[in-house]
Amino acid sequence: MVSEDSNQEPFPTDYDIAQSAEMEPIWELVEPWGLGLEDLQYFGEYTAKVKHHAIERLREESTEKSQNLVLVTGMTPTPKGEGKTVTTVGLGQTLNHIGKETMIAIREPSLGPVFGVKGGAAGGGKSQVLPMEDINLHFTGDIHALTAAHNLIAAMLDAKISQGNELDIDVTNVAWPRAIDMNDRALRQTVVGLGGKTGGTPREDSFLLTAASELMAVLCLASDLADLKERIGRIIVAYDEDGNAVTVDDIEATGPATMLLRDAIKPNVVQTIEGTPAFVHGGPFANIAHGTNSLIADKTAFGMGEYLVTEAGFGSDLGAEKFMNVVCRMGEMTPNAVVLVASIRALKYHGLDQWPVDYDAIDDAGVDAVEAGFSNLDKHVRNLQKFGVPVVVSINRFPEDTDEEVQAVLDHCTNELGIRAAESNVFLEGSEGGVDLAENVVDAVEESDEEAFEPLYDLEAPIDEKIRTIATEIYGADDVKFTGKALSDIEQMNDLGFDDYPVIMSKTFHSLSDDASLKGAPEGWELEISEIYPSAGAGFLVALTADALTMPGLPARPAAADMDIDADGNITGLF
């Protein structure tokens, strides 16, 4: 996160810091938190999965504890991200530092962004989870298991089609693409089944990122293995010639697909650089899925500490909205405080109204640009306040930020928004740099009223109204425009009995609007919805907006091109 031409002493890379950190064997680390040797399934010395019996026990214990849930979200970020994971990890560490037993729960990194633009997703600096190189690469194999289970269903579906098609599946109405955990734009739209009879039945197909697979959502929302299996069986993979849904159960793939997720459903526990236990489990993106780690990890964590700090992906319009309206509703959880991560870089990005981002221009801009970007921050604050949960703004301090710039944001929050705000230096300093933030969060939590929390829409509202509520209340649209077959999709959802499902919006993360190029808080626009389809296993509907992509591409120079490993296994370029 340090610009190369910074005048400061060069700060060591995340990998250097991670390598120099002294880790404790995971079984010793979690023992005081209620997990014994026999509760863990080990992956090396520093990573473990929690076995089912221990999950059960901790869940039961959690009902006796006070459970304080803190959600970390952010303003509309630059493509590099503004440090939500850093803040989540740093806040968790700092809460422990000031005497609050706190667990952390975050998502597993996807290889797509790791090799694309963002690099690693395990936090950074002195606020990261370890071992970062394992977590950022294959980790415990959960995402690979999801990819395999997804593609097993796809292969069994195509086998059904090409070998007799006794289910009368309409090859122009297949609802189950293939999946890959790699940013690969060439796989966005494909034709499969070519090469004559032995190659199957020709049809259009596509690949989505595993993070966008319904299996990922299902894994993150399932309460246990039995529930996971039931949900998988309900997933709709195609429609027959009469328009009836064909499910995973119908193609006899429920058993083997669930079997492939036998270990993936168990939450992974690791440690932060300061020895705070952290669950890293599940990895849906918030722009194309619901965007938070598994409910199983959250529920298990409630049995281990009095605070849980968790994170929702991208800006609050994406991950946080879904956390409040979908995840908390399904998981029967109440957030006690929301931390909204802002950065000087992102404020200037909005203030300069950039598209695409120009980091050099951001470096050159001053406090005027920061102030011009408040419109974006303010909209996120107002949105979050609609859920009845106290908001704390955290300014994730970068080395190149000036005191004047940071003070301008703090003043704005205090004087104009009337909310808590704190500078966070957890990247450079670990918990020493997060005390102000953590104390503000504790105050917010202690003053919070759980009764005040409420989702933004009723599940009983008509589908178009639920979408309109999110569009106007959260995104700031004037109205919603249903294009293509969106309206007939709604009719079909009603016919299928999915009218009372919550809605997961699939929208660009580059803007509050559905147009990636619009910065700040865009007004005077209509949200375009092109398609609506059910995730019957997850229990929600997905609404696709104009600019949504379920398969990212690699940039002209991917992050991967600067990664390397030497003969001794030392890695470079993985930040």
Next chain:
Amino acid sequence: MVSEDSNQEPFPTDYDIAQSAEMEPIWELVEPWGLGLEDLQYFGEYTAKVKHHAIERLREESTEKSQNLVLVTGMTPTPKGEGKTVTTVGLGQTLNHIGKETMIAIREPSLGPVFGVKGGAAGGGKSQVLPMEDINLHFTGDIHALTAAHNLIAAMLDAKISQGNELDIDVTNVAWPRAIDMNDRALRQTVVGLGGKTGGTPREDSFLLTAASELMAVLCLASDLADLKERIGRIIVAYDEDGNAVTVDDIEATGPATMLLRDAIKPNVVQTIEGTPAFVHGGPFANIAHGTNSLIADKTAFGMGEYLVTEAGFGSDLGAEKFMNVVCRMGEMTPNAVVLVASIRALKYHGLDQWPVDYDAIDDAGVDAVEAGFSNLDKHVRNLQKFGVPVVVSINRFPEDTDEEVQAVLDHCTNELGIRAAESNVFLEGSEGGVDLAENVVDAVEESDEEAFEPLYDLEAPIDEKIRTIATEIYGADDVKFTGKALSDIEQMNDLGFDDYPVIMSKTFHSLSDDASLKGAPEGWELEISEIYPSAGAGFLVALTADALTMPGLPARPAAADMDIDADGNITGLF
């Protein structure tokens, strides 16, 4: 392996036997074999990877030990396989039982066959490696890591093509397909890059099974991480408009692809049901790749025991030929004995000249059918003898086999072939059922003359001659017919300087010939070679025959459809 209408007591399933087995923690099990706690990277309690420093140490120690290498291969099998892995595991157990310190090294199962026809590939009955459900599913993630590394290279290649194509890559001459560890015929031939400019550059593409990826071959042949990286960099992924090779180095993917294989290159150690340590590492198929586990595992095992029993895939025409001509040459190893696995079922399959296989008819046939199938067995015996290594035939006994049938095979081997033969009951009885086989193997090894071993062709021979030698000497063809662009491929290989590479034949495993329907020892036919391409990283050429497929399909009723898992995580249907 028990037919459902057998009159015998129902024998418990492999999974039942595995579940009832008492496993020892892997660190305790391997300690007497020279691996300490700090040498291992754990995956649960019963699986570990061997760290690099321990591999180095054991390799050095191996030079001081007598190394007896026993290869297990087989006659041309039915689609269900005739028990090579069972025999390998059972023989390893039995050699320990009779006082010979013996290690086992086999390949990792691919999910493709697990969900397709064969089911699990961890041995079976009382001769299996444990924990079988982990080994058969994701295990330590090696194959997933290979899939990811393979597809990262593919994504980076397509990104180079669609974003400026500064390397001038010819989109009609891309040599790097995508990979998936799933039998999925619909992906055999595809078109990618559709959907307009953001979807990349449209072109024909295909997927191969990860077992057939050159990365799999490279992993299994590399001596260490540095060698792995060098080999990956050399892999040819495409040709430019002038016909020059474009390598993984050229597209800047060497570092990140190697990084993804950081753990995959470390061999996995597990235990057999009787507590013999076994390496399970690497998984190339012998019909589409070289077909044996990693050289790193073999070399490490040499430092741990006085015997090493390893296995080569499919019939001896495939895996064993490649082991002798390619793997032993590259790894500077000498086999001391070969065990040729035969079964009454396979002998009848050849004797009845079946295609496709009809297991009911096999059950109904008698000793005449067995004797009619000797032609196939005999050809495999004669082939193996050409390498100068003593051959022991092992009859893998199935419950439905009659004593008369088994005796007929033993008599034939002794009286007509003049070679050692033994009945093996290691499936039902473990080492108690393998003593005769093991004693024959020890005798063969003790009488073997390492000087007598020699590959079948010189590397300096012209490419077409190397192919002709394998075709005529091993497959029994009259000659070779080069079709399509095979002859121009040979010219290109010569131009590229690959003329002294060994050749990996990609051929059906259903027949000694290139026609799956021909049983026994087909005569009077010509082998058709349609294409030859270099695996420059692995260091061999691949010659495609008419009937070779690098992406299997699922049958009308895949094995997966009978697999299930219950709420407590118990698996059924995974044999």
